[in-house]
Amino acid sequence: MTSLLSALRRLVFPVATLLLSACGPSAVPPGAAAPLPVLTRSNSQTAADFLELFFRLESGQTLTQFTRYEHPVKLVVAGEVPKAAWSEIDPLLRRLRNEGGVPITRTRHVEKADLVVEFVPRAQMRAFVPDIACFVVPEQRSFADYVAEGAQITPWADLQTRGQALLVIPSDSAGQDIRDCLHEELAQALGPVNDLWHLSDSVFNDDNVHGRLTAFDMLVLRLAYQPELKSGMSRAEVAALLPALLNRLNPAGGAVEDVPSRLPPRWWAQEMQLVLTPSLAPEQRLRMAERLAAFADSRGWEDNRRAFAHYLAGFHGLSADPDRAVQHFGESRRLYADLPEAALHMALVDLQMAGVFLAADQPEATLFLAEQAGEALRLADDRADLALSYLLRAEALERLDRGAEAAALRLDSLPLAGYGFPGEAALPEVLRDAGQAR
Missing domain, CATH: 1.25.40.10 (Tetratricopeptide repeat domain)
Structure with missing residues (x-):
């Protein structure tokens, strides 16, 4: 010793x-x-990261087109909702609107919702995904439907735009785990479909160190919801627009230049x-x-x-x-x-x-x-x-x-x-x- x-x-x-x-x-x-720190990263690295976050899956599969919501997003909370969840959801939605530029509000009507956040008992969830703390799947409206369809999901690569999505969180989780799941999975439902191991300033990293969406994460979402971008754009089309968008949103980040992968x-x-x-x-x-x-x-x-x-x-x-x-x-x-x-x-x-x-x-x-x-x-x-x-x-x-x-x-x-x-x-x-x- x-x-x-x-x-x-x-x-x-x-x-x-x-x-x-x-x-x-x-x-x-x-x-x-505490308030989040001011963003200090370069626009060159941010542009490169944005493209990898939106045009590649964790499996390594590349995506041919950009997707996001093209209409105001409605979110509903369902299932066995723990008391701790309510104190997390509305502040997060405010941050997404104010910092991330995402037009998102909460509704009480499942039939009107684009995003369903459903709380289910941990044992029930783990029967299907034993090693995952929480998850999001596209084109599903309830955990019951997800189970009835044999836990099969529509691949993210098949999406033409963002539509219906289901976020599943264990109802018997700690308050901090609920918060962390809400931040990361809701951000994925709205934006990036990938995680990058090199990011030290983001929830979009499977190291699970950051629990709250960071200044970088909010910049990524704000970029994604700029009016110049649309679902269906190719990687090249998005890449061509990023320098001007980043100069507008983060002028201190400098000009966008090529960086090593x-x-x-x-x-x-x-x-x-x-x-x-x-x-x-x-x-x-x-x-x-x-x-x-x-x-x-x-x-x-x-x-x-x-x-x-x-x-x-x-x-x-x-x-x-x-x-x-x-x-x-x-x-x-x-x-x-x-x-x-x-x-x-x-x-x-x-x-x-x-x-x-x-x-x-x-x-x-x-x-x-x-x-x-x-x-x-x-x-x-x-x-x-x-x-x-x-x-x-x-x-x-x-x-x-x-x-x-x-x-x-x-x-x-x-x-x-x-x-x-x-x-x-x-x-x-x-x-x-x-x-x-x-």
């Missing part, structure tokens, strides 16, 4: 003094969603999906994650593809080889430090390392890392991981004979955990698994 602790100290403590000197109270209370090989993307599959054996996930990280290193990628591969290799290697896991976390954090909007990713790396320090009975280091992660988690309104950071801090304080502070933190973690996790039964498990990813 000595080499493990040395590696962590080399990684963390050179910046500890600077960070701790800035640890004043946060202006954002726990659970409050960031699409990874298909085998790499497929294995990334497998590493995230809970039903796969842990040793298989570790071998795959190590292979993915090594390949990303060999290609010299300097984006989320490589950073997240190292994160996964570290996470899945914690039990087998803690020293090696910490090396992966260190490389992941180094890469994220140079990426846009990656503070949340770095916070999740810090939580992993805080758990390692706690297991090594190093409470001071645990406390520092968990506190360091807290600000980004608060700003992202990631209450599940913020609750975990509180519990890590509380355990560290307990070991430092600061019991009163530990008790206060545990109390403060309860409302966060109540939103971030599906029930009280999850809390002891969170504490037992402190330092592991959700």
Whole structure:
């Protein structure tokens, strides 16, 4: 364990003094969603990403035409709707209208709705899609119809324009999971049909780090709903319009120029999906994650593809080889430090390392890392991981004979955990698994 602790100290403590000197109270209370940051990415990369998001599926299949809604969108909420859902839906629709430029409103009439958000019990949903938290399918109006048709769906590639779509979310999910599902799946129903592994500033990435639609995501939707674009346009036609549209919507992003493709090989993307599959054996996930990280290193990628591969290799290697896991976390954090909007990713790396320090009975280091992660988690309104950071801090304080502070933190973690996790039964498990990813 000595080499493990040395590696962590080399990684963390050179910046500890600077960070701790800035640890004043946060202006954002726990659970409050902070304003999204100003977009700083280039229009060149945004244009390239937009085309890949709309003209390619996750399977790698290319699409021949652009699709979106060509009329004001009506959304209805159906099924066993949990109370937590109502506080998420209307604020999200306001953001989609105001920031994303999408003409969307809620209706109470299923027959008038373009989009149906249906809540069903998790067990019922998992009988058909066991490894998916929530999903959206085109040309369906209800979960019952989806089941009756044998869970067959109309391929996105067959759409001429956007029409009827069904979003299915487990009714017994935690509040945070409901929010995250609403943001990502509703955005997919309205816009991008693809996820891109290199994006560190978007929900359109299967790393599932960002839960709320980001400034980049809203720009993508606003682009999609500009009057110059229409369903049926080819990739070349859309590409020809993007420079002028981006100059209008994001003038600070500069002129649009060609950029190298960031699409990874298909085998790499497929294995990334497998590493995230809970039903796969842990040793298989570790071998795959190590292979993915090594390949990303060999290609010299300097984006989320490589950073997240190292994160996964570290996470899945914690039990087998803690020293090696910490090396992966260190490389992941180094890469994220140079990426846009990656503070949340770095916070999740810090939580992993805080758990390692706690297991090594190093409470001071645990406390520092968990506190360091807290600000980004608060700003992202990631209450599940913020609750975990509180519990890590509380355990560290307990070991430092600061019991009163530990008790206060545990109390403060309860409302966060109540939103971030599906029930009280999850809390002891969170504490037992402190330092592991959700």
